[in-house]
Amino acid sequence: MRKKMTEKKISIKDYINMAGRDVFGKVLGEIAQENEKVVVLSADSLASSRGLDFQKNAPDRVFNFGIAESNMVSSAAGLAIIGEIPVVIDFGFLLAVHCAEQVKVDICYANKNVKLVASATGLAMGSGGPTHHCTEDISIMRSFPNMTIVSPASAIETAIATRLCILEHKGPLYLRLARNVSPELYKSADFGFEIGKAITLKEGKDIALIATGEPVYLAVQVAEALKKEGIDVRVINMHTVKPIDKEVILKAARETKGIVTIEENNILGGLGDEVCSVVCENDAFCKVRKIGIKDKYCKIGPTKELWEYYGISETAIKNTVKSILK
């Protein structure tokens, strides 16, 4: 008998100073013993995507396909056909770009209960260069009907999201993990995570920052800094990019002077574009500016230095806020 996610006691202290990928691995290991329908698929990616704890607890339920990701994703669909809960773990660019057709046809069109978990996303593998950067996955996954995209921002959020996505959610899902440790955003595990419902981390009336994934903490830091300058910033954690929380966007558009979106993704087709669509299609016109990769292949380098270089930074966000308010 499996425990519902809500029955499991989750505590922030269990995941202090852990990166998203590591939190996921720990939770996945726990899930191995809680729900025996969960099976894990990897493509020579078990260790790097943190599947070893699961393997230790349930070695029979791990399938390694070698460096053959398309085979892995289509096989996940087959496992879902007979009622298993496949969790496919690999780098984001392999799942979302290399396997785009398998995701489109075998997972989304076929509407299978398969969780695709991306352990390297955005510029996490900075020194890997553009072949290993993953700045188009949100854009691609957004365009598949039936897909849900969850991009948790902090350690505790990742722990809760992992459980909900695997154990409660039914249907195709893409879980976009952060690879670096970032400041915890919440004081306890009871902040109320619900797929599809954004979390307003801070109210504000001048500008709204809508961010997803690892960069959310930047938005929080910008809000704190600008408070000292008398600018009242609303911070929204859009942890679910699809289906997006339209209400929170429209509230922000109508109640503030503008929105700045922040994502570790191409600004084409990502969170920013979705926010623009919601604002325009509902006539809630306001200024919207997008922080993200401006349709370029990025240089190589350490992740945070690349963020700084490509404008995913406190300075860039602050300047963008001020340019709206000018």
Add this chain to the structure above:
Amino acid sequence: MKVTDKMVEEIKKIAEENRKLIVKVAQESGGGHFGGSLSEVEILTALYWGILKVDPKNPDWPERDYFVLSKGHGCAGFGPILAKRGFIPFEELKTFNKLGSIFGMHTNMKMKGVDHPSGSLGHGLSVGQGIALGLKLRKKLNRVFVLEGDGELDEGTVWEAAMSAPKFKLDNLVNIIDRNKVSMDGPTEEVMPLEPLVEKWESFGWAVKEVNGHDVRSLLDVLNQVPFQKGKPSVIIAYTIKGKGISFMEGKYQWHYGYMNKEQCQLAEKELEIDI
């Protein structure tokens, strides 16, 4: 299962009827994948009337054998078989390729008896592998049958599954290849040579048998022998003729997809004794 003369004769007759039905359906709806739908007739008929453990009244029966039509464009051939076997109503066949129909060029999960949609080649063997993996994990005895086209074997993803299924020792997985030797641009051996195919599958770790894909008795015999070897997935190379049954289509890549003109219609009617 013992293959009797009576069973062979019955299934042969059903195959003939299925062939007529396919041509009628495709022609009345503005054309279809005649070539690949006609080459697979005996294979699918033998499977659905002589081999697969299925229950049309209970398409989701957990103890059933699974079938994946990886060559999804063979749907014009598969739909009539599903109708005749009792999975979908015959009325559904009249809606082939019509707006919003569940019965079209490629298989659709809304068709009862279809577990997975197909159309883009190269996915089905992996999907079948996934089903087989799950069945093995849960120690269930159901079997998984996949039908691939031979042109489909050009897809690299087929060989990913060809490599992994033996690793997982999936002797509950049977891959049947509709080896009609013709794809869309021409003969397979000119477009992208596949031979030596038997040796390729053997070297990947499969147990291989070859069969005349239009001989019902031989098909039943070979399908009753699966798994050919314990611990290995089985592959059957079924030699067929693209467009089998209609003289001007047989072996012709031009009839991978087509629509018959009036004269061709009359000739097809005569050859298959059907009323189009």
